[in-house]
Amino acid sequence: MDFSWLPTKRTCACPDGKLNCLTRAELIKFGSTVIDLKPRQRWREKHGGRFIPQVPEKFIMLFTHPGETVLDPFCGSGTTNVEAKRLKRNSVGIDINPYSTGMTLHRLAELDMLEKSNTMHEIVQGNCVEVMERIPMGSIDLIVTSPPYFDVVDYKSDNPEQWGNIHDYPVFLDKMKLAFEKMHKVVKPGGYVVVVTQDVYKKYAKCPLHADYISICRTIGFEVASTQVYILNYSTGGRLIYGYPKSYYPKNDNEFIDIFKK
Numbered sequence: 033m034d035f036s037w038l039p040t041k042r043t044c045a046c047p048d049g050k051l052n053c054l055t056r057a058e059l060i061k062f063g064s065t066v067i068d069l070k071p072r073q074r075w076r077e078k079h080g081g082r083f084i085p086q087v088p089e090k091f092i093m094l095f096t097h098p099g100e101t102v103l104d105p106f107c108g109s110g111t112t113n114v115e116a117k118r119l120k121r122n123s124v125g126i127d128i129n130p131y132s133t134g135m136t137l138h139r140l141a142e143l144d145m146l147e148k149s150n151t152m153h154e155i156v157q158g159n160c161v162e163v164m165e166r167i168p169m170g171s172i173d174l175i176v177t178s179p180p181y182f183d184v185v186d187y188k189s190d191n192p193e194q195w196g197n198i199h200d201y202p203v204f205l206d207k208m209k210l211a212f213e214k215m216h217k218v219v220k221p222g223g224y225v226v227v228v229t230q231d232v233y234k235k236y237a238k239c240p241l242h243a244d245y246i247s248i249c250r251t252i253g254f255e256v257a258s259t260q261v262y263i264l265n266y267s268t269g270g271r272l273i274y275g276y277p278k279s280y281y282p283k284n285d286n287e288f289i290d291i292f293k294k
């Protein structure tokens with residue numbers, strides 16, 4: 033892994049202090065706290081918890097300029113990295129699962145065939161806490177990520193650092209705290225960290241992930257910039273009401289997007 037190219041500089045002509053390259057009129061598209069869109073495209077191969085591209089696109093356009101660098105420490109199939117490249121930003125992607133980093137590299141290469149760009153993309157297989165330790169402090173302009181939704185998705189990996197395999201919620205949150213501490217270290221002062229997640233309802237565990245991430249990130253020193261909602265416009269499967277007639281387990285039709293600022 034090589035991070036000697038970090039930090040990077042914007043390549044646009046925007047003056048210092050301008051948050052993004054958008055005009056006031058263009059910003060209207062991103063003004064709402066609700067993302068309610070049909071998927072623009074889906075990867076052909078399956079990957080648990082993959083983003084629709086509009087999610088990273090929104091925050092990359094809002095919080096960076098061309099030439100700057102976006103990190104996804106849980107990159108999965110690489111949606112953040114692909115959108116970063118498409119939008120002429122550099123990126124770093126980390127995933128514990130070699131299947132995921134392989135898929136990310138494949139997607140970036142596919143995009144290169146359509147349109148060459150001279151942006152940098154470092155994709156590293158490993159535990160994000162250890163890899164972020166190697167990233168220079170304050171060198172990342174934006175983080176857009178989606179950690180495992182506790183143990184809901186089986187990432188088909190027996191690596192002990194695969195956090196999707198942790199079935200003890202407090203232990204999972206302790207691991208996430210380590211990851212957020214490293215994100216706080218690598219993002220630049222004033223930079224944003226966008227975390228997409230879903231609250232998880234299980235018979236024996238009610239896990240309000242988005243709220244617990246807010247508590248953790250506050251103790252680390254992040255400011256909460258916004259909490260947004262992404263409406264899942266596709267079926268998440270299952271029955272409409274779980275637990276009837278004794279209990280209430282709602283069907284998850286939304287994800288949360290926690291936005292933190294350093």
Ligand SMILES: C[S@@+](CC[C@H](N)C(=O)[O-])C[C@H]1O[C@@H](n2cnc3c(N)ncnc32)[C@H](O)[C@@H]1O
Nearest residue numbers: 081082083106108109111127128129159160195
């Ligand atoms: C919800 S998925 C991310 C999906 C991604 N947003 C996409 O669009 O494909 C979470 C990812 O976190 C990875 N992961 C789990 N534990 C990890 C760890 N300790 N370090 C880095 N990645 C990890 C999983 O392998 C999985 O690919």
